[in-house]
Amino acid sequence: MLDPEQLLYVYELKGGVPPPFLNLEGLLGVWPEADYTYLFFTSPADSTLESFFREHPEYSLTRHYRLPYGYWQQLAVQEPLVIDRFKIVTSKQSVKLSSDEILLWIDPGVIFGSGLHPTTRGCLRGLSILYSEATPATVLDLGTGTGILAIAAAKLGAQQVEAVDLNPMAITTAADNCERNGVRDSVRLIRGDARDQLPEAELLCVNIHFDFLETFLGNSALCRYRWAIVGGFLKEKLPEVRLLLPSCAMVKKPVLEEKGWVTLLLEMVS
Ligand SMILES: C[S@@+](CC[C@H](N)C(=O)[O-])C[C@H]1O[C@@H](n2cnc3c(N)ncnc32)[C@H](O)[C@@H]1O
Numbered sequence: 001m002l003d004p005e006q007l008l009y010v011y012e013l014k015g016g017v018p019p020p021f022l023n024l025e026g027l028l029g030v031w032p033e034a035d036y037t038y039l040f041f042t043s044p045a046d047s048t049l050e051s052f053f054r055e056h057p058e059y060s061l062t063r064h065y066r067l068p069y070g071y072w073q074q075l076a077v078q079e080p081l082v083i084d085r086f087k088i089v090t091s092k093q094s095v096k097l098s099s100d101e102i103l104l105w106i107d108p109g110v111i112f113g114s115g116l117h118p119t120t121r122g123c124l125r126g127l128s129i130l131y132s133e134a135t136p137a138t139v140l141d142l143g144t145g146t147g148i149l150a151i152a153a154a155k156l157g158a159q160q161v162e163a164v165d166l167n168p169m170a171i172t173t174a175a176d177n178c179e180r181n182g183v184r185d186s187v188r189l190i191r192g193d194a195r196d197q198l199p200e201a202e203l204l205c206v207n208i209h210f211d212f213l214e215t216f217l218g219n220s221a222l223c224r225y226r227w228a229i230v231g232g233f234l235k236e237k238l239p240e241v242r243l244l245l246p247s248c249a250m251v252k253k254p255v256l257e258e259k260g261w262v263t264l265l266l267e268m269v270s
Contacts, residue, residue: 002042002109004070009041011049012063024048028169029110036062040110072110081115084128086152088115092180102155105180106146111173113145119231122256122263123149123207126229129254130265131156136203136227140164142194143208143232147174147187153205154183161187164197200224207231207263217241223248223268231263238262 002008008028014036024039025048031038039045053059073090080095081088088104089095097103108114115121127149130136137159141150144163153161161183165171171191178184190197194208195216204225206216210233222228223246233241235257241264242251249266256263 002069004068004073006042006069008067008069008072008110009044010065010067010072011039011041011045011061012065013037013039014060014062024052027167029112030167031110031112069110083115083121083124086115086124086128088148090114102152103181104148104151104155106148106151106177107173107180108146109169109173111146111167111170113148115148118258118261119207119263120145120148121258122261123205123229123231124152125256126231126263126265127152127156127205130203130227130229134227136201138162138201139203139205140199140201140225142197142204142206143212144174144189145170145207147177147189149205149207149229150174150187151177151181151183153203154178154186155181158203159186160201162190162197162199162201163187164190164192164194166191166193198224202226204228210234210237213241214244217244217246220246220248222246222266226268228266228268229263230266231261233262235260235262 026041026043026045028040028042079089085100086102086104087095088106090107095103113120135157139153139158139161141161141163144150144165147163150161150163163174168191171189174189178187198221213232248268250269252265252267
């Protein structure tokens with residue numbers, strides 16, 4: 001993990017979450033929001049980004065900041081965070097849990113998946129609902145970020161979880177978080193593109209930006225799973241997402257929504 005004094009160079013960009021960012025030199029982490037993306041570097045990345053914008057004029061820089069990592073942590077983390085059955089903390093501490101509460105100890109660093117974002121929260125709610133009625137033993141988590149959904153699934157009873165992310169820093173962060181939560185043996189982390197990594201599983205969790213979902217949901221890959229939890233898109237995209245879903249996918253109720261972000265719980269029917 002980073003030193004609290006370590007300076008972070010944060011660049012705010014307008015224009016969604018462009019996949020090519022992940023190949024930028026020195027990139028530590030990416031936080032996608034509705035219309036903006038925040039890129040984190042440990043040294044100034046002005047010249048790297050300048051050449052990026054020349055090649056991708058569809059994206060633009062709106063602001064940039066410089067702040068110590070410790071300050072970012074205070075902004076990014078409010079704890080304990082309670083989401084359904086999950087209580088999320090960022091540091092080792094004794095926390096009072098009721099009989100059905102589950103502790104998630106997640107240090108996000110600069111990686112997406114602290115539990116604050118509505119898409120993460122929707123997926124955690126989806127997991128909680130699904131595991132109250134079934135017990136998927138195997139789970140595939142695409143775009144794992146901090147590993148939060150993979151860890152939650154393991155703690156809910158999944159025996160084997162495969163978790164994939166493009167960003168190597170996400171894999172390191174997720175590995176540390178798995179260790180903290182005592183689930184290192186049941187979660188296998190894979191650094192790679194979710195488009196190429198589709199191991200078998202009963203349950204698929206995918207919380208990746210809409211550009212990814214648009215192509216992913218449009219093919220019949222979903223039909224290989226028994227259930228799926230799909231997050232990462234705004235309410236206005238829901239009709240489009242419904243049209244993209246293959247005929248094997250039945251949308252279960254409730255459709256989860258928070259601050260305009262939607263999460264779907266799907267059951268595949270033959
Ligand atoms: C919105 S975050 C979700 C993190 C976490 N699963 C959660 O629910 O909070 C999306 C993650 O997907 C990763 N990602 C984006 N495109 C990807 C791709 N094509 N293949 C694998 N991972 C990808 C990003 O690096 C990021 O960590």
